[in-house]
Amino acid sequence: MIRRVGLIAGREFRAYAMTASFWVALAMGPLLMAAALLLSGGHGSAAAPPTATLTLTQDPAGTVTAQFGQGFPLSAQGRAQFVDILQRDGRLHGAVRVVEEKPKSSLDPEALRRFALLMMLWMTLAGSLGMLLQAVVRERSNRALESLLAAARPADVVFGKLLGVGAVSLLVVSAWLGGSAAMGALAPASGGAVAVLLQGLAHPAVLLRAGAIYLLAFGFYGLTTVAIGALARDNADAQNLARPMFATLLVVFFTALASTAGAHSLTWLVYIPPFTPFMLLIQPQAAGVEFVALDLLAAATVLAGWLAVRALRRACAGSTRISRPARLKS
């Protein structure tokens, strides 16, 4: 079985990857990132320079508020000692409340990183699912599937196609993530928003987690796509049948986006398989939560795989109904 899966996967991979246009498109991601990095330089949206300021204000009740600037060169303990010295020197009277200046820059590197990962993985996934749908429908509609199924089992075909297109998809994701990591390492420390974003991505742990989550998402959505493709008789049918799945994917995207912006009330969605990968991408959860969520996703993926194999088997058996019986007039 593994041999046949490998053969079918290799054929699918070559069908997409052995074209000049694919490699040009693949290079576009890292090139665009480099261009954005060069164009943004250290200007425009650069973070505000650090300030070493201490602002003292006294309210009518006599309480003094000491607000340290973001760039004040002392730790929290040092700042407390500094205030203590000022009190002992008699420069401050009454109770003193120490506060931190709120950051003036709107750039939150963590939020930016999550957003960028979400965009990259979601876009690649949506594109790859389109490829996978075509890969199934193409052979289903012209009944070439029959000659394939005469030599291989439905499960071979399902997993061969999934792995073949999955490898293409992983190559695209790797180009994006690898390009991000490389650019992040090259970006100047005092760079602009793009540099902040890329530096946030240039951590092996972040990239590995994103890659693993992508594979989980592709496994679940990919098998669902194969099942849909096997049910469709032609391209138009496939587009109609796949619409609910792509609509779900869109809802997932916006929900994850809302979570990026701090909508913590949506975290329970991590337990709903279509949402699981993206919710985990946006916000790592406690080990127990992730374990349960991943178990549910694995169960849903197995179910999608079973449905895909069943749909493909039925598709081939049912294709006999396409031809209409001849009408004899006499």
Add this chain to the structure above:
Amino acid sequence: MDLKKRFRGGGGVDAVSMQVQAGSVTGFIGVNGAGKSTTLRCILGLMAPDAGEVLLFGAAASEASRRRLGFLPEERGLFPRERAREAIAFHARLKGLAKRDALRAADRLLERIGLGDRLSARIEELSKGNAQRVQILCALAHSPDLLILDEPLTGLDPVAQSEVLSLFAEFRAGGGAILFSTHSMAAAEMLCDRVVMLANGRTVFEGALADASARAPHGAVVVTPDADGLLAAASSLNGQIQPMPGGMAEATRWRVTLPREVTHPALMRALAERAVPIFAFEPIKADLEAAFWDLAAPQARLQQARRAA
């Protein structure tokens, strides 16, 4: 043997039995909806029969025995961007050939059909006929023992047809058996030494091609406005008449079936004695098509009537 497969919406096969002998070419003939595709799918393992059994090479069909089958579907589909050599080798490897052997077989077969200089051509770069020949090679590359072909000559020009037929002849000469389903009686007569006729999901004839042709009815097609005169003439010779489509406004086309010992001149004499006006007279040829209409058409009409009911 005694295959049965019914579908919820109707159709399928009820009692199909046939045998393909080693080294023979067996034509599988029937109108659309007769059950040919369903039978072939059961043989190939694409669907499981409700009853009956598929025996391959003397034993119950298994994954191993199905690897000894080659299959060419009616509707062909290869990756347009795939190279001819790779496409053939891919199918051979799916059937268990090692990569080197598969590529060697692909080279040999492409050379054999005159495409030796186009080994690396993509399918989309080949003419339609050449692409179809490549698809046929996909079914042949692993040297199967039984080749199952669904309308193998569709879309091929006469030159390509003759090359493909010589490929099949070569395959058969090597001891391989061929089962091919077709609507074309001419193709069946050209290729087969045995035929299996299917109608309404049942085998209505199985045997040698010559035996099938001998089953063709004897008689003539007569176009005349005088139905009573024709009936009287046919009855005097113990014959029967049936109306056929394709008559004229003032005259009907009739099929006159006669006992084998009654000659065509005898029928003409009987018609002349009754002064029956004859607009056209055409003896029925004792060929496969005539036999098919005699054996399978009544069943097909029955099937059509059942559907209408």
